[in-house]
Amino acid sequence: SPLPQGSLLYLDALGAAFPRALARRRTALLHWSPGCPRVPAGWPLPTLYCTPAAAGTLPSRAAALRVQLLFALRQRALHVLEVGLAAELHDALLALRTEWPQLAQELALGRLRARPGLPEEVRGQLQALLAPRAARAAELRAECARGFEGIVLRLWPQLEVVVVRTMRGTERLYCDSLRQADCQGLPFYCPFYRAAGALLGINLWPMEPVPRFLLCPDWAFCEFLPCLAGKEPRTVLLDELWEGRKYGLVVTAQPGEYRCRTGEVLKVTGFHKQCPVVEPVRRESQTLSVRGESIPEEQFCQSLCRTLRMWPGARLIDYVCVESSLLGDSSGPCAPHYEVFMELQGLRDLSEGQRYKLDQCLQEDFPTYKSFRFKGSIGPLRLHLVRPGTFTRLREALGSPVPMPRVLREEQLLQLVQGSVIS
Numbered sequence: 001s002p003l004p005q006g007s008l009l010y011l012d013a014l015g016a017a018f019p020r021a022l023a024r025r026r027t028a029l030l031h032w033s034p035g036c037p038r039v040p041a042g043w044p045l046p047t048l049y050c051t052p053a054a055a056g057t058l059p060s061r062a063a064a065l066r067v068q069l070l071f072a073l074r075q076r077a078l079h080v081l082e083v084g085l086a087a088e089l090h091d092a093l094l095a096l097r098t099e100w101p102q103l104a105q106e107l108a109l110g111r112l113r114a115r116p117g118l119p120e121e122v123r124g125q126l127q128a129l130l131a132p133r134a135a136r137a138a139e140l141r142a143e144c145a146r147g148f149e150g151i152v153l154r155l156w157p158q159l160e161v162v163v164v165r166t167m168r169g170t171e172r173l174y175c176d177s178l179r180q181a182d183c184q185g186l187p188f189y190c191p192f193y194r195a196a197g198a199l200l201g202i203n204l205w206p207m208e209p210v211p212r213f214l215l216c217p218d219w220a221f222c223e224f225l226p227c228l229a230g231k232e233p234r235t236v237l238l239d240e241l242w243e244g245r246k247y248g249l250v251v252t253a254q255p256g257e258y259r260c261r262t263g264e265v266l267k268v269t270g271f272h273k274q275c276p277v278v279e280p281v282r283r284e285s286q287t288l289s290v291r292g293e294s295i296p297e298e299q300f301c302q303s304l305c306r307t308l309r310m311w312p313g314a315r316l317i318d319y320v321c322v323e324s325s326l327l328g329d330s331s332g333p334c335a336p337h338y339e340v341f342m343e344l345q346g347l348r349d350l351s352e353g354q355r356y357k358l359d360q361c362l363q364e365d366f367p368t369y370k371s372f373r374f375k376g377s378i379g380p381l382r383l384h385l386v387r388p389g390t391f392t393r394l395r396e397a398l399g400s401p402v403p404m405p406r407v408l409r410e411e412q413l414l415q416l417v418q419g420s421v422i423s
Contacts, residue, residue: 002199002219010191017206018160028072031084060117078156082163086174100144108137150184195262198253223250290336317343318391337379355383390420
């Protein structure tokens, strides 16, 4: 079975790279799995974890991450911080920034405060696991009062690695942001590659900054569609892949299950003992297109990051895009276009000239988009700034722990973001 094989390979790679990582009760888990607990990455060794499973099953994402953070803060000698998604660590540390006085008080008293999304019965079960930690609470107050740059290693000085179970393309934005601020000095390790509900690959190189995955041939039946411009490709198999090329992934997870296109595009970066090693590149569902121009997720992100370098002092917190067809009448009488909603740090507003820079970068990077813009078939991109915390609320509204969408397709989610526009 892929699950035990994958977890055992993960534990072997983790222990080889970080010898203290497999110590008893020295791993904290931050992951929301509403309704029922999902097995953690190191489930064959349940004694690794100091976080109670019930904490992750709460109906509220914010409540679950806060409770898990409280249990993590109790244990000063953590060696591993494991998260389901990098955005979960981002949001947990945002809660630490805003609620550290209350968290310190709960640590000191050994009490779990009632709060929305925390059922009273579950609160009682979790409360029974707590005890007063006055010294740890004092340490928390002292470190937070110093500021939050490098706060993770200051709170957990023995921490060796942050394990992120799922990391897709633009999810790396969160990892890059955390590395630059709260998680300075810590490596990030993404051990698993999953698609269509199946475990397909394992990352055997924990120390490398960009995750790449060994595809294991016995875990699922995989086929690959070469990404060839202007050609109708045929599927190829594992032994027909070429290094450096990109492929769409087709999976049959188990005998008797349906064959499906996963919407994932992979790049073959090499081979390990004749098995291909791949890097996930993009999700096809996150491609922008209002006239058939097709701007892929990762390339839009690159244009956006290039634009940011033209805005001195700006740091990107998060972003999401919308095609104007979803806006309906609210987009006004204009040509189809993109609207981009961003949360920035370091800038409160942008001039019209600064906003136009993103549209200009897209035209420089995508000749087809430039052609449509020149003809007037596509209207100018509209850029909006949203208030802090908007994307945390958006992730709560998604209702399940999934990678952040970069193109919104649902009106309800769009309304949430539109209601947070400040500029």
